[in-house]
Amino acid sequence: MNTTVNIAGVTFKNPVTTASGTFGSGMEYGEFVDLNRLGAVTTKGVALTPWTGNDTIRVTEVYGGMLNAIGLQNPGIEVFCERDIPFLKKYDTKIIVNVCGKTVEEYVGVVERLASEPVDMLEINVSCPNVKEGAIAFGQDAKALENITKEIKKVAKQPVIMKLSPNVTRIADMAKAAEAAGADAISLINTITGMKIDINRRKFVLANKTGGMSGPAIKPIAVRMVYECSKAVNIPIIGMGGIRNGEDAIEFLLAGASMVAVGAANFINPLATVEVIEGIEKYMKENGVQDVKELVGAVC
């Protein structure tokens, strides 16, 4: 049974990574999860300088999921390179670094700084809905997305994944823009912008008013968007949104994703990543699937 996948020349031992922002740089979950089991760890977004993030309340549960508005709190690229990359290098797993910025120049700065670092891929966050500048601003306009992708590709030494937002009219147009500008892969979906109001206090629950929704309830939307993008582009797709177990992951593969990411499920069950990998293997065994790549886009 072969569970390896190849994306833009990088071979992963299995098609499961973590969704950015839900797993830190692996340190905290490393107490429970054998990081060597994972196809890759995708890190929390990192910027050129430390970012403070939003005020609290930053997270709240909603029916079928949760809203978050962390605001990309991060220590900046220097601390990240000194602390987080050496930590991850101790494990037999690939490293995908999620990159964020307020301006094109800031994204480019982080990508340049990472050029000499032993990381396997870059995931460009043009889809975080919780910051005032940057991020989603580049992901909701095809021209802006194309431009930032081009600028990043000029300096990137690792393959580039553009992480797309579902908060657009036609996500396939965004996928095409990324592909046209030279992206090596796309990942989707980031969270869906939502809101929760405390009816007793008549106030927004989140300090940021809006937050990104994740969790099981968004899965059908994510599967549909992965399918639409897979029909629109030829570059590989990393699918995510509400994946909790092997069956959920198989749906994304069938819809056209080459790899999947586990996000909010880590909060619901710290062992979710490994259980997803085991679930995929179980499905393959039970269905006589020799190679996980046979499943990619196999819905008919």
Next chain:
Amino acid sequence: MKIYEKGKVTGSRRLSEGIYELCIKTNIADKSKPGQFVMVYPKGKDTLLPRPISICEAGNGVLRLVYRVVGKGTHEFSTYEIGEEVMLLGPVGNGFPLEEAKGHAVLMGGGIGVPPILQLSKELRSESVTAVMGYRNSDMFLKEDFEKYVKTEIATEDGSFGVKGNVLDVLREKNLPCDVIFACGPMPMLRAIKKFAQEKGIKAYISLEERMACGVGACLGCVCRTTKKDAHSHVNNARVCTEGPVFEAGEVDI
């Protein structure tokens, strides 16, 4: 090292209006210290995230959790019967610095901040330690437990028992000696304690509460403003679940 495992309920009952107790047999019990908490994973279909619950008492392989029913998750916990199995993650957080309990230590708990002070009272048990508990009214909980270990004073908001007012009113009215404070309770109480400690030039170790998702320090949901650079992001936003929940009052901007 945190443990993620299934525990078994050995006791479940109501203590007072809206306040419930769960006793759970788990390996986490003998690894925990006062002021730490556990993440308890509800099973209901309309809940997803684990609930952070402070440790009231721990020993002999059993955790005693005393909590207020505030929503679907805690309501579910209150329906558990003996033998129920429940997923737990813990111990979480830093806990109270017991070594700072020098001279006359005053341990303060307000409302649902009362429970974590019990294990602290047990471990700091001495003539020079006083527990001061604040309740809304005479429908109190855990009072007899505190009296087993330390001198205990009570404040009630409506004056129906003990001193009318809050925990600091007890301190002033009874003129209690106080060299260091350990406290858990609602934010207005903690703010008042911070101010009091600054005026007196003493240390106060306060346990904060914040909405959490992961409970392991990964999601950065539960931060609080700190006066110094935090260990994780270096941006004066420390994780309540990891660097906290207990902070020296002067280190946090509350």
